Amino acid sequence: MYTEQVGLCRRLLGEHYGPIVEAVGAALIRDGRLHLGSVVQRTGLAPGSVRQALAVLIQHGMATHAQTREGGRAVTYYSISPRSILRLQRAGLYLALVEERMGRDGLAVFRTIMLNGCMTAAAARSALGASERSGAAAKAKFGAAVAKLVRERFITAVAPRDTVTRADRIMQEEAKEIAKLGAPATPKDLARIRQAIRQQEAEESSSTAIVGLKRSAAAAADDGGPAKVLIGPDGRPIMLGNGLDGHGHGDGQGGGGGGGDAQPDTVDDKQCFRVYYERLDVFLRNKQIVNYFSDKYNAAAGVVLKAALRLTEAHTRTCRDRVSERITANQIIQGIPHDAPLEDGVDTGDIPHSNGSDLSDGSGARRLQRGRAALALLEVLRADASGVLSRADERGAGVFRINFERAAGVLRDKCVDALVVEKHGSQHARIVRVLRDKQKLDEKAVAHFAMLPIDQCRERLHELSLAGFVATVEIPRTADRNPSRMFYLWHVDAGRQVSAALRLVFQGLSNVAQRAAREASCRAPLLAKAQREDVVADPSLLTAPERKELQAATAARRRLDIAAVRLDGMLLVVHDVAPSPVFGT
Amino acid sequence: MSGLQTELSGHNIFEKTRECLVGYPPYDVERGREATKEEDHIAELTEQFRADLQASVFYLQPPPPPPDIERYSDRFSAVKKPTSLKSLRTDIDLFPEELHPVLAKKRTKRARAAADSGGGVLELLGDGGSSDGGGSDSDGDGDGARKKAGSDNEKSGDDDEAGEAAEEDEEEGNDYLDTYFDNGEEDDIGDIDDDDGGGGGGDYY
Numbered sequence: 001m002y003t004e005q006v007g008l009c010r011r012l013l014g015e016h017y018g019p020i021v022e023a024v025g026a027a028l029i030r031d032g033r034l035h036l037g038s039v040v041q042r043t044g045l046a047p048g049s050v051r052q053a054l055a056v057l058i059q060h061g062m063a064t065h066a067q068t069r070e071g072g073r074a075v076t077y078y079s080i081s082p083r084s085i086l087r088l089q090r091a092g093l094y095l096a097l098v099e100e101r102m103g104r105d106g107l108a109v110f111r112t113i114m115l116n117g118c119m120t121a122a123a124a125r126s127a128l129g130a131s132e133r134s135g136a137a138a139k140a141k142f143g144a145a146v147a148k149l150v151r152e153r154f155i156t157a158v159a160p161r162d163t164v165t166r167a168d169r170i171m172q173e174e175a176k177e178i179a180k181l182g183a184p185a186t187p188k189d190l191a192r193i194r195q196a197i198r199q200q201e202a203e204e205s206s207s208t209a210i211v212g213l214k215r216s217a218a219a220a221a222d223d224g225g226p227a228k229v230l231i232g233p234d235g236r237p238i239m240l241g242n243g244l245d246g247h248g249h250g251d252g253q254g255g256g257g258g259g260g261d262a263q264p265d266t267v268d269d270k271q272c273f274r275v276y277y278e279r280l281d282v283f284l285r286n287k288q289i290v291n292y293f294s295d296k297y298n299a300a301a302g303v304v305l306k307a308a309l310r311l312t313e314a315h316t317r318t319c320r321d322r323v324s325e326r327i328t329a330n331q332i333i334q335g336i337p338h339d340a341p342l343e344d345g346v347d348t349g350d351i352p353h354s355n356g357s358d359l360s361d362g363s364g365a366r367r368l369q370r371g372r373a374a375l376a377l378l379e380v381l382r383a384d385a386s387g388v389l390s391r392a393d394e395r396g397a398g399v400f401r402i403n404f405e406r407a408a409g410v411l412r413d414k415c416v417d418a419l420v421v422e423k424h425g426s427q428h429a430r431i432v433r434v435l436r437d438k439q440k441l442d443e444k445a446v447a448h449f450a451m452l453p454i455d456q457c458r459e460r461l462h463e464l465s466l467a468g469f470v471a472t473v474e475i476p477r478t479a480d481r482n483p484s485r486m487f488y489l490w491h492v493d494a495g496r497q498v499s500a501a502l503r504l505v506f507q508g509l510s511n512v513a514q515r516a517a518r519e520a521s522c523r524a525p526l527l528a529k530a531q532r533e534d535v536v537a538d539p540s541l542l543t544a545p546e547r548k549e550l551q552a553a554t555a556a557r558r559r560l561d562i563a564a565v566r567l568d569g570m571l572l573v574v575h576d577v578a579p580s581p582v583f584g585t
Numbered sequence: 586m587s588g589l590q591t592e593l594s595g596h597n598i599f600e601k602t603r604e605c606l607v608g609y610p611p612y613d614v615e616r617g618r619e620a621t622k623e624e625d626h627i628a629e630l631t632e633q634f635r636a637d638l639q640a641s642v643f644y645l646q647p648p649p650p651p652p653d654i655e656r657y658s659d660r661f662s663a664v665k666k667p668t669s670l671k672s673l674r675t676d677i678d679l680f681p682e683e684l685h686p687v688l689a690k691k692r693t694k695r696a697r698a699a700a701d702s703g704g705g706v707l708e709l710l711g712d713g714g715s716s717d718g719g720g721s722d723s724d725g726d727g728d729g730a731r732k733k734a735g736s737d738n739e740k741s742g743d744d745d746e747a748g749e750a751a752e753e754d755e756e757e758g759n760d761y762l763d764t765y766f767d768n769g770e771e772d773d774i775g776d777i778d779d780d781d782g783g784g785g786g787g788d789y790y
Contacts, residue, residue, distance in 0.1 A: 015635065016635060016638045016639070016644075017638070017643055017644055017645065018639075018644045018645045018646050019645075019646065019647065020645040020646070020647065021643075021645055036683060048687065049645065049647070051683070051684050051686070051687045052645055052670050052687045053645055054684055055670060055680060055684045055687050055688055056643045056645065056670070058679065058680055058684070059643070059673070059675060059679075059680075060643070065680070065681045065684075067681060076681040076682070076683055089631070091630070091631055091634045091635075092627040092628060092629075092630040092631030092632075092634065093627055095627075095630040095631075095634065096623070096626060096627045096630055099630075111634070111637075114634070115634070115637055115638060115641060116641075116673075116675075117643075117675075118675065118676070118679070119674065119675065120674070120676070123674040123675075158676070158679065160676075160678045160679055162679075163679045163680070272675070272676045272679070528662075529658070531662075532658055532661040532662060533661045533662070534661045535661075557632070558620075558625070558628050558632075559620070561628040561631050561632060562620045562624045562625070562627075562628050563617075564631075565624060565627050565628060565631070566624075
């Protein structure tokens with residue numbers, strides 16, 4: 001955990017949930033597991049307020065609880081997760097994503113659930129006003145929106161065990177298994193029990209069953225074979241498990257209720273749902289991958305990769321998945337929108353076909369041309385040095401896989417390079433890139449490849465080492481490890497680079513939050529005046545300088561929010577998506 | 586040096602001072618990239634979300650300080666009725682036992698006992714206190730309809746803020762009272778006069 005991270009989490013809690021939740025959250029972040037009495041003692045607040053704050057934190061999925069027996073009585077310990085607090089500033093990104101994919105109805109439902117932390121479908125319905133008294137159309141629209149959100153896993157069901165601290169839950173299961181043995185557990189038994197529990201957890205987290213969705217009788221009757229059917233981006237079903245061997249797009253055979261949009265699933269009214277943030281992070285990460293390749297190549301390459309990533313989204317649960325399922329070139333081509341400019345993006349040797357002419361026989365020829373262009377772009381992406389898109393089958397005509405681990409590495413390197421350029425300069429960034437390329441070099445070799453004088457190179461290497469972007473490895477020449485007779489090789493360590501980048505990003509975000517608080521506190525009397533009932537009813541009660549000041553306040557807040565969104569894009573890459581283990585939470 | 590001299594000669598007497606202030610030359614601040622439409626929209630959604638959260642029941646604030654002096658703006662400041670967490674509809678099983686009091690309305694001893702025993706015991710014993718139209722808990726908070734007038738510390742389930750605040754304050758330290766204190770209302774006092782004065786009904790001769 002970084003110092004700047006603690007400050008940032010405090011400010012986020014204070015801004016969104018008030019001073020009481022901020023104090024309780026700060027105590028839990030600083031001291032880890034605490035029971036109610038300790039929190040009361042550390043914060044100095046009334047026990048009722050502390051209980052309310054803990055309830056708010058658990059409701060929003062930021063805190064968990066665990067009960068243990070201590071000397072005959074049950075004590076409840078609370079823990080907090082800073083990662084979920086940091087998600088508060090990504091709220092705008094999530095809402096924009098849901099609006100883009102689910103439309104306004106989906107956004108309304110999603111926003112209600114996100115505001116409340118977790119709620120049942122019935123509660124959401126009454127909060128949105130689509131209750132028993134409104135028409136059947138409104139209820140049907142609501143039901144369809146919720147079912148779609150659940151099917152696509154934007155929201156997920158909550159069970160009581162989800163609010164229990166995971167470490168405690170696993171320890172209790174272990175204790176139960178050990179108690180079943182009767183005799184004291186040997187190391188082998190312990191290892192076996194732990195392995196079994198880990199396997200069970202892995203199975204549960206990777207299970208594809210969607211809890212909370214009831215299939216209606218008609219759909220269940222049509223369901224033929226074991227094939228799972230999911231809806232693709234254009235509303236048509238994608239077959240998984242059966243139809244991915246180069247056969248192309250399935251016709252909806254074997255289940256799926258005969259068509260994409262009219263899924264007769266209904267959501268269980270009593271089941272509580274919460275937002276599935278890890279899955280939303282997958283979509284945001286995919287967007288960043290598409291932007292990276294669009295910048296590196298061109299918009300056409302971005303469009304092709306976007307279609308490929310859309311196909312993988314159906315079976316990618318979280319950002320921790322390493323490799324995607326197999327996707328065929330045909331599926332990718334069919335997923336590309338018709339109006340995307342493909343032919344301009346790559347040279348296939350075909351004569352470019354203008355849009356207006358020869359429509360009678362053009363559509364077939366044009367489709368062929370677009371297909372060829374798409375295949376050429378796929379080949380270009382496959383040949384990229386990063387290895388993100390790779391061929392799954394050497395023999396196959398076009399079966400690909402996307403390697404998310406490598407994609408995450410590529411995004412992380414780009415983010416680190418950008419930070420080094422901003423913080424230190426372009427020559428430092430050049431050194432970092434050279435070292436990343438060449439692995440380990442001593443300073444003469446670095447100066448040679450980076451084309452810098454040796455003294456400047458030494459200075460820059462030490463500055464980077466201080467910041468944490470490069471590291472040294474000492475190789476002794478003699479047995480006595482005399483420091484003056486050692487080889488010092490410089491290299492980049494991904495874990496340390498991520499730590500250094502995180503520190504900078506948290507510092508930036510903390511500064512933005514601090515500045516926003518300062519702007520608000522400087523103008524507090526004016527903002528209070530603007531909230532008055534008479535001023536709200538009659539804005540002319542504000543003088544011209546006051547109105548100007550209010551506009552300046554709004555503009556400043558908007559700029560700070562946008563800066564926070566941009567920094568949060570970096571935070572997503574290095575904190576939530578980065579493949580290498582980092583310190584902290 | 587009179588003002589007239591500087592007006593005549595046009596010589597600024599602060600010339601030298603200005604030259605000394607080169608410590609603060611004009612500085613061109615980089616404003617950074619302009620916001621795209623997408624980023625603007627995202628910022629707008631963030632702001633709306635933040636405002637919604639601050640207006641919701643989850644924004645916990647300490648009670649405002651008592652009014653000290655009268656201000657003109659007091660009559661226009663929108664006094665928000667503080668909403669309670671008890672109005673939140675959520676699954677109570679997600680929370681540990683000790684947080685249940687802040688999320689659900691506290692039931693009286695009788696209502697709790699009735700819920701535990703299925704109401705059978707009380708029906709057998711007969712309803713001692715007031716009984717209004719069945720003990721059916723119509724609202725989802727499980728508020729017992731059976732309340733005794735003057736029961737220990739429990740007010741009836743009105744949504745009055747003062748009542749709730751008072752209930753809150755009184756409920757704070759009352760776990761001990763609930764567990765141990767017995768104010769004797771449920772004791773059978775019918776034969777207190779028959780007591781021999783020593784308790785225990787001894788036959789002393």
